Amino acid sequence: MIDWGWIADHVPAILGRAVQHLEFAAIALVVGFAISFGLALLSVRYRPAYPVVAGLAGILFTIPSLALYSSFVPVIGLSLLTVEIPLVLYTLVIYVRNIVAGFDSVPAEVLEAADGMGYTRMQRLRAVELPLAVPLMVAGLRVASVSTIGLVTISGILGSSFGGFGFFIFERPNFATEILVGAVGSIALALLADALFGVLQRRLTPWSRLNVELEMAKTGRSAAQATAAV
Amino acid sequence: MDLIGAAAAWFMDPAHWNGANGVPYRLAQHVGISLVSIAIALAIALPVGLYIGHTRRGQALAINLANVGRAIPSLAAIAIVVPFTQMIDPGKGFNLYPTIIAMVVLAVPPILVNTYAGIAEVDRDLVESARGMGMTERQVLRSVEVPIALPVIVGGLRSATVQVIATATLGAIYGLGALGGFIVEGVAQRDDGRLFAGVFLVAALALLAEGGLALVQRRLSGPVSAAAAAAAAQAS
Numbered sequence: 092m093i094d095w096g097w098i099a100d101h102v103p104a105i106l107g108r109a110v111q112h113l114e115f116a117a118i119a120l121v122v123g124f125a126i127s128f129g130l131a132l133l134s135v136r137y138r139p140a141y142p143v144v145a146g147l148a149g150i151l152f153t154i155p156s157l158a159l160y161s162s163f164v165p166v167i168g169l170s171l172l173t174v175e176i177p178l179v180l181y182t183l184v185i186y187v188r189n190i191v192a193g194f195d196s197v198p199a200e201v202l203e204a205a206d207g208m209g210y211t212r213m214q215r216l217r218a219v220e221l222p223l224a225v226p227l228m229v230a231g232l233r234v235a236s237v238s239t240i241g242l243v244t245i246s247g248i249l250g251s252s253f254g255g256f257g258f259f260i261f262e263r264p265n266f267a268t269e270i271l272v273g274a275v276g277s278i279a280l281a282l283l284a285d286a287l288f289g290v291l292q293r294r295l296t297p298w299s300r301l302n303v304e305l306e307m308a309k310t311g312r313s314a315a316q317a318t319a320a321v
Numbered sequence: 322m323d324l325i326g327a328a329a330a331w332f333m334d335p336a337h338w339n340g341a342n343g344v345p346y347r348l349a350q351h352v353g354i355s356l357v358s359i360a361i362a363l364a365i366a367l368p369v370g371l372y373i374g375h376t377r378r379g380q381a382l383a384i385n386l387a388n389v390g391r392a393i394p395s396l397a398a399i400a401i402v403v404p405f406t407q408m409i410d411p412g413k414g415f416n417l418y419p420t421i422i423a424m425v426v427l428a429v430p431p432i433l434v435n436t437y438a439g440i441a442e443v444d445r446d447l448v449e450s451a452r453g454m455g456m457t458e459r460q461v462l463r464s465v466e467v468p469i470a471l472p473v474i475v476g477g478l479r480s481a482t483v484q485v486i487a488t489a490t491l492g493a494i495y496g497l498g499a500l501g502g503f504i505v506e507g508v509a510q511r512d513d514g515r516l517f518a519g520v521f522l523v524a525a526l527a528l529l530a531e532g533g534l535a536l537v538q539r540r541l542s543g544p545v546s547a548a549a550a551a552a553a554a555q556a557s
Contacts, residue, residue, distance in 0.1 A: 092404065155490050157501070158520045161508040241394030248494075248508065260400045264495065267404030274401035277394050285392040 094268040105259075105272060112255025112280055115174055115246065116239045122175065123182030123235065130183070131190035141191060148184035156181070156245050164249070174246045174253055181242055182235045189231025193224030226296045233288035237281050244277045256280065324517045331514030342502065348522065351499040354417070354492070355485050358424035362481060365425070366432035367474075374440025374470070375462050383437055387430035395488045398423035403495065420492030427488055428481035435477025439470030472542035479534035486527045490519075500526070 098105070130148075134141035159177040167173060197220050205215045247254025247261035254261060259273030331337060338344050373383050399419045406414035406422070443466045451465045452458075467474075490501030500523045507516025 092408075155487065155501075155504060155520060155523055157490060157494075157504050157508065158516060161516070237392045241396070244394050244396045245491075257396065260396060261494075264403075267407075270400045270403060274397040277397035278392075278401070281392045281394055281397075282389065285388065289388075 092267055093271065094266075097268050098272060101272075105276070108255050108258055108273075109276060109280070112240065112243050112257075112277070115178065115243045115253075115255055116236065116280075116284075118171075119175055119178030119182055119239050120232070120236055123179045123239075124186055124232070126179065127183050127186030127190060131187050131194070134187065134191050135194045144187055145184065145191075148187055151180045152184045156242050157248055160246055160249055169249060169252070173249060174243070178239055178242055178246075182239060185235045185238060186231050189227050189234070190224065193227035193231075194220055196227055197223045226292065229288060229292045229295055233285060233292060236284040236288055240277065240281045240284055244273070247273075324513060327514035328517040328521055331512075331518045337518075341498070344518075344522070347499055347502055348526070350497075351486070351489060351501075351523075351526065354420060354424070354489050354497075354499060355482070358421050358485050358489070359428055359478070359482055361421070362425045362428035362432055362485075363478070366429045366477075367436055370433045370436025370474075371440060371462060371467070374437045375458070375466060377441065380437070380441075383433060387434045390426055390430040393426060395423050395427055396491050396494070398426050399491055399495065416492055416495040416497035419495065420489060420497055423491070424485045424489055428485050431481045431484070432474075432477045436470070436474050439473030439477075440466050442473070443469045472538050475534060475538045475541055479531065479538060482530045482534060483527050486530055487523060490523055 130144050205219045243255045244257035247257030256273045256276035259269045402419045402422050406418040451461045493501030493505040503519025
């Protein structure tokens with residue numbers, strides 16, 4: 092059933108798509124984090140902004156990606172931006188929630204102690220709040236990376252210059268070998284990212300091994316992430 | 322961008338309300354596929370979650386499996402089973418079965434984890450006192466643990482349902498129809514009205530399910546679990 096000859100002949104193309112998949116995902120994960128970090132800081136400093144930011148990001152998340160990818164085409168044409176804008180938009184809700192939760196997880200006594208020691212706000216942010224918020228930020232990075240890798244697959248709908256492994260899923264719907272290569276590749280990348288950031292997360296919070304896994308499983312694709320898989 | 326106008330005009334056209342490509346048929350299709358997928362996921366995840374929560378055996382395995390399930394991209398999950406189900410049935414095996422299988426993979430983790438966590442988080446003193454009263458393990462599970470854990474379990478069902486409704490649109494890439502059909506056709510034919518009508522219908526259905534199950538969840542977290550907790554506390 093599997094045409095091994097096709098796979099052997101297409102090794103460079105498969106590797107090229109793997110690189111494209113990771114590239115698309117990495118750009119969105121970095122840009123999305125930078126934007127979210129700003130939005131999260133704003134939400135922490137000025138609390139009333141948080142429901143607005145989280146609400147808007149949540150609504151963006153409910154737009155099916157099949158539709159969001161295609162709706163930018165008439166406006167900006169087909170370029171790297173056509174993929175990256177939707178991908179970045181989808182990361183926002185995951186990142187913002189986790190970064191804000193990270194800052195919220197810093198105990199009030201710790202903040203008071205820092206204030207008492209004469210830290211300025213900037214110093215307190217850099218030396219106290221940021222390090223303590225890192226574990227939850229990494230949790231967010233883990234969820235966002237898995238979600239983004241899945242969404243890159245769907246960008247294959249935009250045509251043959253997109254999709255990463257998704258290209259193989261969309262190219263010829265009746266050729267099993269190619270579809271399997273695309274599906275297995277996407278799944279492997281997602282699992283790899285999940286495992287990689289999972290290890291990082293456990294390193295950062297060695298005291299709560301199983302709890303971290305449980306929280307991930309519980310919040311991973313919960314309400315906020317509802318529609319992003321589309 | 323007159324997307325709302327385009328979608329409204331599309332909805333006004335009576336031709337879009339008839340036949341196998343019309344709104345009522347595809348809506349029913351979408352609801353049907355979602356319900357079947359959720360029912361299968363419940364049949365798998367509930368017993369396993371109850372067992373693990375009650376006995377506390379196999380927690381790490383269940384959690385890790387749930388995380389793996391969570392990480393699998395749904396489009397890839399559909400695509401990877403297509404070649405196999407197609408051998409069984411060239412028609413339904415190309416779109417219906419793969420979509421349902423992928424939706425089950427999507428729905429099992431939240432239901433399983435919430436069931437397990439809900440049961441495991443029930444106050445151990447309550448469970449012990451129920452045992453002390455001479456309840457069998459089955460009775461403890463049925464009359465103490467499940468009623469208290471029910472809101473959490475329904476919470477898992479709620480996020481699973483919303484995800485399934487939204488993600489079942491992907492089946493349309495393989496010609497499944499349902500509400501995703503409007504989106505895929507709208508993209509292919511550059512028909513914004515059709516595209517956004519599809520987006521609107523999917524979002525509305527997902528929000529409706531979310532709201533409905535949230536209501537159920539709130540009802541349950543009120544009297545039932547409070548009464549169960551009170552009864553158990555009184556018994557101790």
